[in-house]
Each structure stands twice: as structure tokens, then as C-alpha cells.
Amino acid sequence: MIVRKFGGSSLADSERIKNVAHIIQDRQDQVVVLSAMKGITNLLIEVSGLAELGDQSYHEKLENIKNITIKTAHDLSVSQEKIQEINQLLVELKDILHGIELVKECSPRSLDLVSSFGERFSCRLMTGYLLSLGIDATYIDARKLIVTNTSFNHAAVDSKATKTKILSQLRNIDKISIMTGFIGATNEGITTTLGRNGSDYSASIVGGALDAEKVEIWTDVDGVLSADPRFVQNAFVINELSTQEAMELSYFGAEVIHPSTMLPVVEKNIPIVIKNTLNPSAAGTKIIANPKRHSNPITGIASIEKVCMINVEGGGMIGMPGAASKVFTALAEADINIVMISQASSEHSICLVCKANEANLAMETLQTKLQPELQSKLIQSFDLQKELEIIAIIGENMRGTPGISGKLFKALGDAGINVLAIAQGSSERNISFVIHKSSRNLALNVVHDAFLGPKGS
Ligand code: ASP
Numbered sequence: 001m002i003v004r005k006f007g008g009s010s011l012a013d014s015e016r017i018k019n020v021a022h023i024i025q026d027r028q029d030q031v032v033v034l035s036a037m038k039g040i041t042n043l044l045i046e047v048s049g050l051a052e053l054g055d056q057s058y059h060e061k062l063e064n065i066k067n068i069t070i071k072t073a074h075d076l077s078v079s080q081e082k083i084q085e086i087n088q089l090l091v092e093l094k095d096i097l098h099g100i101e102l103v104k105e106c107s108p109r110s111l112d113l114v115s116s117f118g119e120r121f122s123c124r125l126m127t128g129y130l131l132s133l134g135i136d137a138t139y140i141d142a143r144k145l146i147v148t149n150t151s152f153n154h155a156a157v158d159s160k161a162t163k164t165k166i167l168s169q170l171r172n173i174d175k176i177s178i179m180t181g182f183i184g185a186t187n188e189g190i191t192t193t194l195g196r197n198g199s200d201y202s203a204s205i206v207g208g209a210l211d212a213e214k215v216e217i218w219t220d221v222d223g224v225l226s227a228d229p230r231f232v233q234n235a236f237v238i239n240e241l242s243t244q245e246a247m248e249l250s251y252f253g254a255e256v257i258h259p260s261t262m263l264p265v266v267e268k269n270i271p272i273v274i275k276n277t278l279n280p281s282a283a284g285t286k287i288i289a290n291p292k293r294h295s296n297p298i299t300g301i302a303s304i305e306k307v308c309m310i311n312v313e314g315g316g317m318i319g320m321p322g323a324a325s326k327v328f329t330a331l332a333e334a335d336i337n338i339v340m341i342s343q344a345s346s347e348h349s350i351c352l353v354c355k356a357n358e359a360n361l362a363m364e365t366l367q368t369k370l371q372p373e374l375q376s377k378l379i380q381s382f383d384l385q386k387e388l389e390i391i392a393i394i395g396e397n398m399r400g401t402p403g404i405s406g407k408l409f410k411a412l413g414d415a416g417i418n419v420l421a422i423a424q425g426s427s428e429r430n431i432s433f434v435i436h437k438s439s440r441n442l443a444l445n446v447v448h449d450a451f452l453g454p455k456g457s
């Protein structure tokens with residue numbers, strides 16, 4: 001059996017829903033995991049916030065959700081019975097929001113309950129539509145299968161309990177099972193969510209538990225591209241990626257699929273295939289443990305926009321254990337995520353890269369927390385550079401291959417691009433470098449041309 005997941009944009013309106021139904025008609029033995037229709041989760045969160053504030057405009061927004069849902073149900077000619085079910089849910093939603101309005105509080109727990117409606121609507125719509133076409137389908141509420149803790153809004157899954165439930169309820173499915181993504185429940189049956197965009201994770205959990213043949217993630221792009229197509233015209237779809245490469249790429253903003261999402265299937269060597277609902281015949285990108293070898297020196301290029309770099313300068317750090325630890329501890333305590341680090345072996349400076357919107361906080365934190373080190377001249381200064389970008393070349397073929405960085409920096413040098421910092425992990429699957437954002441387009445293109453040629457040949 002297989003697991004297929006469709007995101008909100010693939011379910012934006014009745015036409016898109018019909019298109020998905022068309023794709024999933026080909027086999028009975030599948031679990032189809034759905035997100036909410038596009039925009040609905042955002043609306044639900046917005047409505048909860050307004051109700052909490054007693055802002056009466058929440059009624060209007062709720063009406064909006066209702067109209068979208070009921071109109072879609074009619075457009076899909078679902079049965080009267082299904083429309084009734086949906087109407088009942090809408091009444092329940094209204095009551096919950098009224099409760100939030102009365103107590104003037106929307107706790108994370110209540111927010112999860114409200115957010116859960118998006119998937120509960122979309123899955124009923126899909127099931128109703130399939131049934132109206134005479135296709136045997138069944139609605140599955142993930143709260144009966146996915147067991148989580150009580151970390152509302154970001155609940156952690158109890159894999160063992162979840163697996164038991166999935167195996168007992170889904171093992172021998174003989175009709176298309178339409179399951180709500182994103183949501184789960186505690187042991188006591190309290191509704192939780194797995195975090196925004198959590199439906200990929202739901203699909204991967206089910207796929208892993210059922211030992212699926214594969215997990216397909218359907219979106220609105222042809223697969224994972226060799227570089228961001230907004231900036232690189234020659235970017236092409238990568239046929240196969242190793243799990244590690246996919247993790248590196250998604251970490252670097254390629255938004256393939258969230259790394260932690262892949263874990264339940266990766267552990268079992270189950271392939272993940274990224275497919276396009278708008279172009280179903282395209283092969284997509286397959287993510288597997290051991291992909292076919294290709295002959296390109298790298299697999300893809302990723303980038304992270306809007307970063308800044310802090311350079312910690314200080315002769316006093318040479319040979320002194322603990323200097324880096326102080327810097328990183330201070331930043332960690334301020335909840336600042338460090339995206340890249342580089343320290344030359346002279347130990348004279350450490351440079352670290354973080355998101356631009358955390359630049360000021362990071363600088364203030366360092367100035368305050370490391371005041372003693374500054375005073376004793378162990379550290380001379382913290383310098384901040386803004387408007388930067390990280391670019392990373394990624395690929396299994398880089399491992400143990402000499403000349404990759406030579407080629408990379410020659411291409412950048414020939415194009416007159418100044419490199420501000422470099423990092424390569426010892427996994428050798430990734431070389432990252434920092435440039436000013438004004439050189440981003442040029443850098444991405446010269447690097448793409450140098451390694452992947454005009455057409456990736
Ligand atoms: N509907 C949820 C969200 O928008 C989950 C998902 O789309 O995967 O975050």
C-alpha cells in the first residue's frame with residue numbers, strides 16, 4: 001500500500017479537489033493524508049485571536065470559512081448527509097469560538113481544537129466527493145490514530161502507541177482512506193496539532209507504521225529543483241536525492257520537506273516521492289537512502305536569504321578553551337538560532353551567521369553577557385554585517401572528490417564575487433559560503449553553470 005499527502009494548495013477549491021480525486025482513483029490500498037484547504041488554517045487561527053479579544057469581526061471571518069466550505073461541498077455535489085455533517089461541525093466550531101469569546105482566552109489547547117477543523121472539513125469534502133463518484137472511500141480522523149503529548153501547537157508523537165493504533169485500524173485497508181493531516185490527540189483524547197505544515201509528518205508517520213511501499217508528497221511544483229528557479233533559469237528537477245541531501249537542501253530553505261518529517265520513513269528505507277498535482281505525469285523527485293549515482297559533481301544549490309554575520313574578534317581567545325562556548329551559550333539563552341559557524345584555526349576570530357531579524361538581539365546579548373570578556377580584552381569586538389546571504393552546494397558526489405572547492409571559488413572569483421565566510425562540514429556533503437545579498441543572483445548562476453552546466457547535463 002502507499003501513502004499520499006496533498007497540501008492546501010492542491011485543495012484550494014472544488015476544481016483542485018476534483019483533480020486530486022482523479023489522481024487518487026487509481027488504487028484502493030492507499031491512505032490519503034490531506035491538509036486543510038488553502039488559507040483555512042490561517043483563517044481559523046485568526047478567528048480564534050479575534051474571538052479572544054472580543055472583536056466581533058470574528059463572526060464575519062467565521063462566515064467566510066463557512067461559505068468556502070459549504071460552497072465547495074455543493075460544487076462537489078456531495079450527499080445531503082455529508083453536508084449535514086459539515087454543518088454540524090460548523091455549529092460546533094461556532095460554539096467553541098463563542099466559548100473563547102466568553103472566557104476571553106484562547107489557550108494553546110483551544111487553538112489546537114479550533115485549528116483541527118480545517119483538516120476535518122477538507123477530508124469530509126474529499127470523502128464525500130469520492131463517494132458521490134461511486135468510489136469506495138472512508139473518512140479517518142487522525143485523532144483516533146496519532147497519539148501525542150500535551151505540547152499543544154507542537155505536540156510530540158508517541159510513536160509506539162501511534163503505531164499500535166495505526167496497525168490495528170489501517171493494516172488491511174481495502175478502500176481509499178482519507179485521513180486528516182496535522183492533528184492528533186493525547187491519550188485522554190484531547191485534540192492536539194503537530195505544528196504548522198504538520199501534514200507531511202502525519203503522512204510519514206502512517207507510511208512508516210504501515211511499512212508503505214512509498215510515501216508521495218503532492219505539492220504544486222515538479223519536484224526538488226537544482227536551485228531556486230526564481231533566480232536560476234537553468235534550474236532543473238532533480239530525479240533522485242539521498243535522504244541526507246534532502247535534509248541539507250531543506251535545511252537550506254529549499255522547502256522540500258521538513259527534515260524531522262522524514263524520520264519515520266527514512267528509518268525504514270521507504271522512499272518519499274515529491275509530485276506535482278498540476279502536472280501528475282511528471283516523475284517528480286524521489287528521496288531514498290541510496291539513490292542512483294549521477295555524474296554531476298554536486299546535486300543542488302541551496303540558499304538562505306536574510307542573514308547577518310557576527311564576527312567575534314579577540315586575540316585573547318587563542319588557545320583558551322571555553323571562549324566559543326561562552327559566545328554560543330549567551331546566544332542560546334537568548335533563543336537565537338545560529339545558522340552557520342566558521343572559525344579559522346588561528347582562533348583569532350569566530351564568525352557566526354544568524355537570521356537578520358535576530359541581528360540586534362544577538363548583538364545586544366553578546367555585548368551584555370560577555371561584558372567581562374570585553375573588559376579584560378579577551379574579546380576585542382563584535383562586528384555585525386547585514387544584508388547577507390548563505391549559499392550552499394550540496395551533494396553526495398562531493399564526498400572524497402578533490403577539486404570541488406577549487407572549482408567553486410574559482411567560479412566565484414572569476415565573476416568578481418567576494419566571499420565573506422566559508423564552512424564545510426566533515427560530512428563533505430555541503431560547502432556553504434556567505435556573500436553580500438547583491439551578488440546572490442550572479443553567484444547562484446555562475447555556480448550552477450560551473451557544476452551543473454546549462455541544462456544539468
Ligand atoms: N493545515 C496545516 C497548516 O496550514 C497543516 C498543513 O498544511 O500541513 O499548517
Ligand code: MG
Nearest residue numbers: 007008035197
Ligand atoms: Mg499547509
